[in-house]
Each structure stands twice: as structure tokens, then as C-alpha cells.
Amino acid sequence: MIVALAGGVGAARFLQGLIRVVPQRRITIIGNVGDDIEFYGLHVSPDLDIVTYTLADLVDPVRGWGFKGDTFHCQDLLQRYGYKTWFNIGDRDLATHLYRTEQMRRGKTLSAATTSIVSRLGLDVTLLPSTDDLLQTYVLSRRSRMHFQEYMVRRQTKPKVKSVLFKGSDSARPAPHVIQSISEASGIIICPSNPIVSIGAILAVRGIRAALRKTKAPILGISPIVGGKTVKGPADKLMKSSGIEASAIGVAKYYRDFLDALMIDKVDAQLAPQVRSLGIKPIVTQTLMKTMADKIHLARRATSEFRH
């Protein structure tokens, strides 16, 4: 079993390649729930849905989230009822949130609801939320504390971030099978996601980081930072504000306690010796994924590490 720790868009793109290289039933994805948020009384899980929609070939290819060609008619009316609609939810997308919310109101866990959604959308991968408990990513600026989505979507990553905190990390327990899948994996991949708020929110669940340190499975990361810049999203900004260098080296250091190998882009080839000096095997390759061939190449290169 291959286990992948995944955030949103970057991870989903890599996983599109992975499911073409490894049978879906042999893939377990541990997803980020730190971005989860309630809108209109509905439980929205942006990262879990991005992964699911992308792998099911239903995602909007331009936006990278939501359903292909979705409309926003419900949202137009919600505005009329006085809701602030800065977080876009399409009409088809709403169905997922309605279903998830109803399942959870009936007593099902987020895990169980996620399993149903994944299966209903025709996938055979296992997608586990990192936790079924409340764990929310908050960003602290000089003036205020805000939910990650408010920072990311509503304020377009403009506020200067002082630090990031994970509300609930004191008590959130790993969801069923999370620790077991890490222990029993034949290989583990840290997807090219934001180390602080995506992978970081998964690692903030007690027991997950320890399980990664302890597992016998090789753990391979893919740097989301290429040439000192993030491919997408605010990873570079947030790394700096967390006191971490915004580079493949910063990524290597952040994961140093459990990482065996790190894939870095060709443009960062000169960083390979420094990665090696941290006790992590550097793998220099093309990490930018523009085409499906790029994604498959990256997945093939990553999984080849698990066969040695």
C-alpha cells in the first residue's frame, strides 16, 4: 500500500499521475481537514473535495476546485438572503456538502462520509481525513486571527502573517486507519503541498508525526518550492513567516525528522548536496507538472524509490 499525505490542488495534480501508475485500491490518501469550514450550515471540506473531484475527472480544470463547468445560481440567491459569499460554492458542489452534512448530522464521522463520497464518485482509492475531530487552521496577522480560508480566499493572502495555529490540535485524534496505514505502508509520499498549512495541519494531529518517524516504510517528499518560489498558493510566504527558508532546503529541514528522500526540481539541482547533508536523499527531476505525462513521470519516479 502506498500512502500519500495530501493538501489540495498541488497534491491532487500529483495524485492524478499516481493513480495511473499504481492501482487505486493500493493507494491510501491522508487528507487535510484544517481548511474545513462551515457555510450556510454545511460542512465544507475543500481539500478532500479537490482531491476527490480531481481524481474522478470531475474537477474544473481552470479553477482547480469545484465541478467542471459548475454554475453559481444558489450562491446568487444566498447573497440576497444576506450571506457573505466570498467562498465560492457551485451548484453541483453544494450537493457534496449537503450529502456530507446530512451524513454527519445522522451521526456518521467525516471519515465515513468521505468514504461514501469517494465511492459514489466512482473512485477506488482510500481517502482518510487526518482526523474526525475538530482541527482548524488559523492564521495570525498583526491585527487579527482568521480562519485559513478567510486569509486565503477572502483576503487573497494579503495580510502579513505572524504565525499559524491549529485549533483543536491538543485533542484531535487521528481518524481510524491513519496510523495503521502509515505503519503498514510499503512507501509514503508527502505530496507537493504547502508544508505549513496543508501537510502541517496533518502533522498537527497528535500521533501522526510520531508514526511517520517510527514507520519502516521509506518516506519520500516532493518539494512544492521550486527556485525559491511556491508553484501555487502562499507556501513561500507562510514558510518565511514560520521562520523557515522558502526553498527546497527549508522543506527538507521541516520534514527532516522523518523524511528519507526529497524530490527537487532541476532548477534547484545545486541544492542537492545541502539536502544530502541533512541525511535526506536528494532526487533531482522535473517536478513541475504541466501535462498528464509530467504527472505520470513524477509518480513513476517517486514510486521507483519504493522498489529498491
Next chain:
Amino acid sequence: MIVALAGGVGAARFLQGLIRVVPQRRITIIGNVGDDIEFYGLHVSPDLDIVTYTLADLVDPVRGWGFKGDTFHCQDLLQRYGYKTWFNIGDRDLATHLYRTEQMRRGKTLSAATTSIVSRLGLDVTLLPSTDDLLQTYVLSRRSRMHFQEYMVRRQTKPKVKSVLFKGSDSARPAPHVIQSISEASGIIICPSNPIVSIGAILAVRGIRAALRKTKAPILGISPIVGGKTVKGPADKLMKSSGIEASAIGVAKYYRDFLDALMIDKVDAQLAPQVRSLGIKPIVTQTLMKTMADKIHLARRATSEFRH
């Protein structure tokens, strides 16, 4: 203040005329909640919404319910999640149910949520649900008991009805202002709605029928049965199965204990003496409403009774 007891489409069409004859702020509508039903965890109030959307000029003119030109994209996906989607809910329409449900989950009553919806959609009428408590219309056929919407929408009124019952009528109390509005009205109109399941479900709330008997206000009904047939919906079938003649006379008898006058259509002119013999003043006029002019004519004729 003019008070109108209202069901769905038939009532809404009449009320479109009424708001053109009487200022909205002088109109209180007591709406039917017996048809309310939960779908996807959302509280749906079909009759309240038909009245609101129609008066706000937002209703789909062909269907008579839902928003003009609404799409059904969410519903398409809900099917994929295994939901039975025999009750059509459009994408814009969903916003109303999301808003209502969230308001109610936060502790607001259906009355308060309804007041907000009416005001947000730009209306100045008062729309009161008959009750804030659970009251649901069920239909009994030989084989089973089903919610009215299941009979009406899912099974297209095909099952042979033995009787109609109002679940919760033992305990449902009138919503705030319902009894007061009946007592203090200058005139009361029983809209051309289904006497059994629309008006009947309002009368099933304890205290409402008694208040109608007691009020000093003149009470005028409009027969929904023309030439022995219902204008729309299953009123005639349901009257027969409730042991009531499907005619303006059956309507007059059903409302006899509180009705002062009944508007009947020209085609039923010959029934006028029989209506009069029940102690009810017959008003023969054109009750079929095809154009806005027809609606205004009917509203004008109805309200003229309150000025004598």
C-alpha cells in the same frame, strides 16, 4: 387589515391580484405548512415559498413553483449521492431552504425565518405560517400512509385516498399573531385553495377554526371548484374521499360554520340558491384567473364585500 388563508398556487394567483388592490402592509396571509417536508437535511416549505416567490414576481410562471428559469444542477449531483430526487428543488430555490434551515437550527422559529425571507425578497406583506410546531398532512390509501408530497408529487395523486390526517394536530399551536390577526381583521378571505389539504391543514391547528367562528370580521371564501371540477390539483378527488360533494356546495358546507359569503363561478350560477340556503351569501362572478386583469377583478370584487 385583510387576512387571507392560503394554500399554494391557486391562492398565490389570487393574492397577486390582492396586492394590486390593497397595500401590502395591510395584508396578512396565513399560510399552510402541512406540506412542509425535509429533503437533504433542509426544511422545505412549498406553500409558503410559492406564495412568496409569486408575490415577489420571482416564480416560474409555467411550473407555478420555484424560481423563474431555475436550473437543477445540484439535484443532478444529489442523485449521484443516492438521493431520490422526485421532489424537484432548483438551484436558486435551494438558497431559500438553506437559509430557512440555518435560521431554524440557530433557534429561530419558522415564523421568524419566514418573515426574513419575505422581507429579503422585497415584500411588505405579513406571511404567517399557521403554526411553528410540527403539523404534517398525510394521506391514507388502502395500502399505505404517505406524506402529502409523496402522494401529490411522487405518485402524481394516483393512489386512491381513503382519508387525510394531520400529524401533530393534537399539539400544534397557532403561530404568533395568527389568532390575533383573525380577531382584529376587517375582512377575511379563504383563498381558492384545496379545502381539505391546504385550508384544511390550517384549520387543523387548534384554535384557528374557533377564532374564525368567533371573529366579527366578515369571512369570504372563493370556491376552488368550478363546474364540479378542481381548477388545479386534487381538491375534487380529496373532497369526495372525505365524503364531501365536489362542488361549490361541498365547499360551502365544509366552511359553513364560519363563512359569510362564497364567491362561485358564473358556470355554477344555478348553485347560488343552495349556497344561500346554507346561510351563506353567494357571489356569482368570474373566478377563473387567466390574466392579471382577472386576478385584480376577483380581488376587487372580494374586498368590496368588506366595505358594506
